[in-house]
Amino acid sequence: MLDLIIRFSKACRSAGMRVSTSEVIDSVKQLEYIDVTDENRFKYLLRANFAKSRREQKNFDRLYDLFFHEKEPEKSPDPALQRHAEIRELIESFSGDAGQTPIDAALKAFLKGNPIPYITEMQRLETKNEYTPKGLKSNLGQLSSRLEVMLRINAMRNRLLNLPAQSGENAPEARHRAVDHLLKRLDAAYGMLTEESTPYNDGLKQIRTHKKHYSDIGERPFSSLSPREVAEMRDVIKQMIRKLKDRASRRWAARNKGVIDVRKTLRYAGRFQGIPIDIKYRNKRLRKAKIVTLCDVSGSVWSAARFMLNMLYSMQDCFSSVNSFAFVCATTDVTEIFEKNEVNQAIEKVMSNADIDFNALTDYGEVFFQFKRDHIHLLNKKTTIIIVGDGRSNYHNPRQDILAEMREKCRRIIWLNPEPEAFWGTGDSEMNTFKAFCHEVRPCRNLNQLIDFVEDLVM
Amino acid sequence: MEFQSIEEVMNRLEKVGYIASKQIATVVFLAAATKKPILVEGPAGSGKTELARALAKCLKRKKIRLQCYEGLDEAKALYEWEYAKQLLYTQMIKEKINDLLAGATSIAEAVERIADQEDAFFSERFILARPLLQAISSDNPVVLLIDEIDKADPEFEAFLLELLSDFQVSIPELGVKKAVHIPLVVLTSNNYRDMSDALKRRCIHLYIDYPKPELEKRIVGLKIPDIDSRLVDRLVSAVNNIRNLDLKKRPCISETLDWAQSLMVLQIDDLTPQVISDTLNVICKYKADADLVRAAAEKILCST
Structure with missing residues (x-):
């Protein structure tokens, strides 16, 4: 039993779950208390120890089924034994193929009933970092290596199907069943390759409704504003920011008043012969958020991002720091531009920034990768990341694993999408993938939605 | 154990x-x-x-x-020293302290004597235990x-x-x-x-997820014993349908119970769109949610 649990924990680790030794010890200890023949209990026990949050449960369930239900061909007596030998023979026959790649070896182990190398291989493909030279850029490596695995699986399947009907000393019946079994295993391997393994995200706050702050201009999509309306929009924003700031400072003043500080009061009372004339309060320190924004500046998204930045920088004194990055297919730090210029000028300057290649295709994976490489130190538990983008990654690898890493380092991730919700996940939109790693997603197409968001952020 | x-x-x-x-x-x-x-x-x-x-x-x-x-x-979760009480005690035993210090020849000696009594002030008597x-x-x-x-x-x-x-x-x-x-x-x-x-x-x-319908029925039956079982069936499946709607706040078990209770008080023994619309306030805590449920009332009931 111990051996089994250890092997399972190894499989979990190779799939990227964090299972520590103490958790393995705990579950082995707990196994003594329950009746292991009841499978549900066994599973609940392992799940309670191995998957310690709702987010991990999906991954756990998948691995559990794979490991305990599809693992080895059941070891019943005679006929199965024969089948066993048959299967081994068939698997060995694959090794005749030229070129023993790790994928081949992993697949073969998978067929034999040991899924660990295959899971490791899959995880490696998923999180592979690619250093491609600039210019000829493509991060489709993950996709193409997946394709390679698929081809291998298909090749094996073909071989099995075209196996000569003759079958030496073994009964055709046994061979038939062995082939069947192996085909099923291949299907399982194939399924793992194509299935989506995004975690449950119950805590996700998804905003769908918004208040109608302004009737006409408030409902107009950002993307269809005329230059005159843009100017009008700025005035409206300015006015609104003033109101918001007033409210924020008043609310802070009230919320800030803490309880009486006995220690301090007594210390001051010493001046008046022990009579506490001057009462001191334990005022709470302002907890201002740190903000990091990542703005897609390509095409249509920019029209929403500019207003977002406009508002954010007008409210700057409500936050302890604001760092901004603009991206199309590479991240550019634009914090300095905003620090040195007036907001609207800064926005114009970003548009004419030579470092940003406005004609390139948006590539979120690359953007996340660069952000991680150069700026991940900006994130701590007080940071709120705001990403403005449509999540359309032009079929490049979305690299959601980096987004997951960013999630672990920051307080929350808020995604503003200028597309209406009905379009999320259609075509090359990876929104549904990204959504699983965000704390909050909201459509942000017009002023009213934007005001709602900023209010929520500041209050 | x-x-x-x-x-x-x-x-x-x-x-x-x-x-x-x-x-x-x-x-x-x-x-x-x-x-x-x-x-x-x-x-x-x-x-x-x-x-x-x-x-x-x-x-x-x-x-x-x-x-x-x-x-x-x-200080709120674990413990806090009760300064006020400590101060009060020092005031009350001032005499005793004077006695203690009587005969001390130097300040150093006086401090030493006071220090010996430190334990009396930082003892469990003056600690305010918080939940932990x-x-x-x-x-x-x-x-x-x-x-x-x-x-x-x-x-x-x-x-x-x-x-x-x-x-x-x-x-x-x-x-x-x-x-x-x-x-x-x-x-x-x-x-x-x-x-x-x-x-x-x-x-x-x-x-812990929302309970499965069977479990929820048992819970309602346990908490409100004299409710009609047919009504419970209708109620629970309606609540489950409501949970599937896109609401700001999904009704939880206690809201199912509140709803069942209010239907009992109103002596209603069958769910109709009219009933749902009238008693909606018990299960929906936002106006937007209530509107959504009201609009979908037919659907909520017919799929039961």
């Missing part, structure tokens, strides 16, 4: 009015057997806090509750409920680690205080924030 088997957990919880699924019972049993804290996650209103209450009741233990919020600190200290210093075993741990700051979470792994706390003036009895700890979280790995490692995890 408090429980002998998983079945016993289920039975005893049911006796105090909590119907536990097999998963809940298994995890509770294991946690009680290995004396580990339980980290309970789940949507609001799925019975996380209620589980702790039921456990305390069926084990006949006292429940000590610590409600977490932003800005919760040690209460839980570990109680003479009888207790159930400690740390509610909505995700609302507390990450710093507080780190501070909890010592308590949860060793069941001891250190008070600088008094030294380390070890737990008299290891309390049964239940932590609840609404997924507002991800918990740190260190905290997760010390707990065993339980996810």
Whole structure:
């Protein structure tokens, strides 16, 4: 039993779950208390120890089924034994193929009933970092290596199907069943390759409704504003920011008043012969958020991002720091531009920034990768990341694993999408993938939605 | 060991009015057997806090509750010195202090004499025990409920680690205080924030979802015994359909119960769109939600 649990924990680790030794010890200890023949209990026990949050449960369930239900061909007596030998023979026959790649070896182990190398291989493909030279850029490596695995699986399947009907000393019946079994295993391997393994995200706050702050201009999509309306929009924003700031400072003043500080009061009372004339309060320190924004500046998204930045920088004194990055297919730090210029000028300057290649295709994976490489130190538990983008990654690898890493380092991730919700996940939109790693997603197409968001952020 | 088997957990919880699924019972049993804290996650209103209450009741233990919020600190959670009381005492025993100091030849000697009495002031008499200290210093075993741990700051979470792994706390003036009895700890979280790995490692995890319709029917039947079973069927499936709508706040078990109760009071024994529309306030707490449910009333009922 111990051996089994250890092997399972190894499989979990190779799939990227964090299972520590103490958790393995705990579950082995707990196994003594329950009746292991009841499978549900066994599973609940392992799940309670191995998957310690709702987010991990999906991954756990998948691995559990794979490991305990599809693992080895059941070891019943005679006929199965024969089948066993048959299967081994068939698997060995694959090794005749030229070129023993790790994928081949992993697949073969998978067929034999040991899924660990295959899971490791899959995880490696998923999180592979690619250093491609600039210019000829493509991060489709993950996709193409997946394709390679698929081809291998298909090749094996073909071989099995075209196996000569003759079958030496073994009964055709046994061979038939062995082939069947192996085909099923291949299907399982194939399924793992194509299935989506995004975690449950119950805590996700998804905003769908918004208040109608302004009737006409408030409902107009950002993307269809005329230059005159843009100017009008700025005035409206300015006015609104003033109101918001007033409210924020008043609310802070009230919320800030803490309880009486006995220690301090007594210390001051010493001046008046022990009579506490001057009462001191334990005022709470302002907890201002740190903000990091990542703005897609390509095409249509920019029209929403500019207003977002406009508002954010007008409210700057409500936050302890604001760092901004603009991206199309590479991240550019634009914090300095905003620090040195007036907001609207800064926005114009970003548009004419030579470092940003406005004609390139948006590539979120690359953007996340660069952000991680150069700026991940900006994130701590007080940071709120705001990403403005449509999540359309032009079929490049979305690299959601980096987004997951960013999630672990920051307080929350808020995604503003200028597309209406009905379009999320259609075509090359990876929104549904990204959504699983965000704390909050909201459509942000017009002023009213934007005001709602900023209010929520500041209050 | 408090429980002998998983079945016993289920039975005893049911006796105090909590119907536990097999998963809940298994995890509770294991946690009680290995004396580990339980980290309970789940949507609001799925019975996380209620589980702790039921456990305390069926084990006949006292429940000590610590409600977490932003800005919760040690002074509120663990202990605080009672300065006012200390001051009052010094005033009252001033004479005694004078006696003590009588005959001291130098200031150094006087300080020395006072220092000898230090223990009298930093003793348990002047300590104000907050929930965590209460839980570990109680003479009888207790159930400690740390509610909505995700609302507390990450710093507080780190501070909890010592308590949860060793069941001891250190008070600088008094030294380390070890737990008299290891309390049964239940932590609840609404997924507002991800918990740190260190905290997760010390707990065993339980996810409570909304109950399956059969279970929910049993719960309604248990809490409101004289309700018509046909109405319960209709009610529970309607609530489940409502949960599938895109609402700001999904109705939870307590809202199902409230709804059932109000239908009983109104002496209504069948659900119609009109009834739903009239009694909506019990299950929907936002106007936008109420509008949505009202619009979908037909659908909610017909698919039952």
